[in-house]
Amino acid sequence: MVEDPGFCWGESRPQRYAARMNDASRIAAAVAADPIRAYLDALRPVERTVIEHVIDLAREEAPEAVAGVSYSMPALLYRGSGLVAVVRRAKFLSYYPFSGKVIAAAASDLTGFECTSGAIHFSVASPLPDATVRRLVRLRLEEIDATRH
Numbered sequence: 001m002v003e004d005p006g007f008c009w010g011e012s013r014p015q016r017y018a019a020r021m022n023d024a025s026r027i028a029a030a031v032a033a034d035p036i037r038a039y040l041d042a043l044r045p046v047e048r049t050v051i052e053h054v055i056d057l058a059r060e061e062a063p064e065a066v067a068g069v070s071y072s073m074p075a076l077l078y079r080g081s082g083l084v085a086v087v088r089r090a091k092f093l094s095y096y097p098f099s100g101k102v103i104a105a106a107a108s109d110l111t112g113f114e115c116t117s118g119a120i121h122f123s124v125a126s127p128l129p130d131a132t133v134r135r136l137v138r139l140r141l142e143e144i145d146a147t148r149h
Contacts, residue, residue, distance in 0.1 A: 034067045036074045036076070040052055057137070059076065062141055070085060071098075081147075083137065083140055092122065093122050094121055095133075097139070099139075099143055100118055102143060103115055103118070103119075103120060
């Protein structure tokens with residue numbers, strides 16, 4: 001007889017199912033409350049430290065930004081628009097300013113980093129400089145403000 005891996009003596013199958021659903025509900029509530037924190041908590045410590053630092057810099061530049069989701073990524077949102085997302089990919093970390101114009105405007109600060117039309121790739125060993133992150137955030141803030149007036 002194959003034993004249910006979630007089996008606990010004295011619990012019925014509906015009780016085990018309900019317990020698993022409660023766990024899923026708690027996880028969903030944590031993600032909904034702060035998707036960035038939930039994402040960071042799932043990362044390896046070394047990656048978490050680098051990504052958390054970038055997010056902290058962005059929050060310093062835009063204290064009115066709120067945690068949310070944009071393009072299915074945990075992101076800081078400003079005035080309802082994606083401000084910045086920083087996520088781990090298979091081979092690198094990626095900074096998403098949600099604007100190709102921001103990347104183009106900051107091109108002189110991004111030498112040595114691989115850039116696509118929508119993302120900037122970096123690594124734990126070669127993180128984005130603080131001044132560059134601050135400039136990227138300010139450029140995006142200005143872009144959002146210009147379109148919201």
